[in-house]
Amino acid sequence: MAAVVQYGSQPGEVELRDVPVPDVSDGTVLLQVAAVGVCGTDVHQLYHTRKSSTGLPVTLGHEFGGTVVAVGSAIGASRQHRFREGDRVVSETAEYICGTCAYCRAGHYNVCPHRRGFGFRANGAMAAYVRVPERCLHQLPDGLDLELAALAEPCCVAYNAIVERSRVRPGDSVLILGPGPIGLLCLAMARLSGAGTIVVAGLTSDAARLAMALDLGASQTVDLQLEDLAEVVRSIGDGHGVDLVVDASGSSRALETAMLAVRPMGHITKVGWGPEPLNASLDPIVAKAATLAGSFSHAFNTWERVIALLGSGTLDVAPLVGLQAPLTRWREGFEAMHEGRVAKAVLHP
Numbered sequence: 001m002a003a004v005v006q007y008g009s010q011p012g013e014v015e016l017r018d019v020p021v022p023d024v025s026d027g028t029v030l031l032q033v034a035a036v037g038v039c040g041t042d043v044h045q046l047y048h049t050r051k052s053s054t055g056l057p058v059t060l061g062h063e064f065g066g067t068v069v070a071v072g073s074a075i076g077a078s079r080q081h082r083f084r085e086g087d088r089v090v091s092e093t094a095e096y097i098c099g100t101c102a103y104c105r106a107g108h109y110n111v112c113p114h115r116r117g118f119g120f121r122a123n124g125a126m127a128a129y130v131r132v133p134e135r136c137l138h139q140l141p142d143g144l145d146l147e148l149a150a151l152a153e154p155c156c157v158a159y160n161a162i163v164e165r166s167r168v169r170p171g172d173s174v175l176i177l178g179p180g181p182i183g184l185l186c187l188a189m190a191r192l193s194g195a196g197t198i199v200v201a202g203l204t205s206d207a208a209r210l211a212m213a214l215d216l217g218a219s220q221t222v223d224l225q226l227e228d229l230a231e232v233v234r235s236i237g238d239g240h241g242v243d244l245v246v247d248a249s250g251s252s253r254a255l256e257t258a259m260l261a262v263r264p265m266g267h268i269t270k271v272g273w274g275p276e277p278l279n280a281s282l283d284p285i286v287a288k289a290a291t292l293a294g295s296f297s298h299a300f301n302t303w304e305r306v307i308a309l310l311g312s313g314t315l316d317v318a319p320l321v322g323l324q325a326p327l328t329r330w331r332e333g334f335e336a337m338h339e340g341r342v343a344k345a346v347l348h349p
């Protein structure tokens with residue numbers, strides 16, 4: 001079967017190649033992939049150097065939904081099937097977790113030190129089929145398209161950042177730095193949580209995505225290269241800053257902006273990565289008695305809630321999908337995401 005494979009750790013070492021269909025064994029199912037979202041981390045793997053070559057070659061793709069076509073044969077003998085052939089499902093992203101560390105036992109397996117994610121250390125879903133542990137699967141309600149369900153994963157990232165790792169009370173002001181897919185979904189989650197003023201900030205090159213933020217209900221957008229964010233922040237509420245800043249930008253320097261914009265006793269949640277060192281003092285966190293939280297991945301309860309939101313239509317992610325293409329045209333999707341032309345590209349194997 002054709003698969004989008006990263007085969008080396010240098011930029012550009014990703015190609016469509018022929019790989020075997022995986023076997024299913026006890027505790028796993030074979031999923032026929034209906035739709036797989038292109039994530040910023042997939043794009044990163046195409047354009048940047050990978051830190052380690054462990055796990056290569058690897059099939060990319062960790063945002064996916066599909067249909068169960070085979071169930072590991074030994075399961076039936078040893079325990080009850082939770083899934084059967086024909087089930088429409090989405091999958092979580094941790095292909096392996098140890099199951100025995102303190103985090104796994106407490107249900108926080110997203111931070112299991114032994115976690116291996118699809119599309120990075122384990123073969124992902126940019127292929128006709130992917131092998132998935134049953135533990136990762138969630139049933140989809142009837143009427144929820146598999147194309148949209150493929151966006152459940154980034155929705156879970158946003159849910160974890162806004163609902164689990166932040167506290168938004170009705171009427172709170174929220175500033176989101178970075179209008180990429182995660183930033184836009186954080187906007188949607190902040191709205192669902194009852195936020196008052198929501199400002200989304202980005203660069204001039206983000207113009208299309210900032211326009212989408214307005215469509216998705218942002219109160220205001222800010223072009224950080226043309227406008228003075230401090231002035232915008234002073235115009236919100238009592239002028240002391242925003243209750244919550246979400247850094248979804250992928251730039252280390254955004255944390256400086258977050259510290260400037262957060263109000264005393266406010267909260268900063270960092271969900272965007274930023275590999276560069278931060279040449280700035282963290283003293284504003286102290287002076288403002290602010291809270292800084294990281295947010296990574298998601299776990300079972302978040303998935304069930306996001307699927308409920310998608311299934312009921314309360315959360316509508318269709319406007320984010322700017323490009324759909326067959327897997328053979330994977331590069332178009334990666335390029336469109338890289339250039340910020342679309343918020344989300346979805347591939348169909």
Ligand SMILES: [Zn+2]
Pocket residue numbers: 039040041062063153154
């Ligand atoms: Zn992702």
Ligand SMILES: [Zn+2]
Pocket residue numbers: 097098099100101102103104105109112113114
């Ligand atoms: Zn563990």
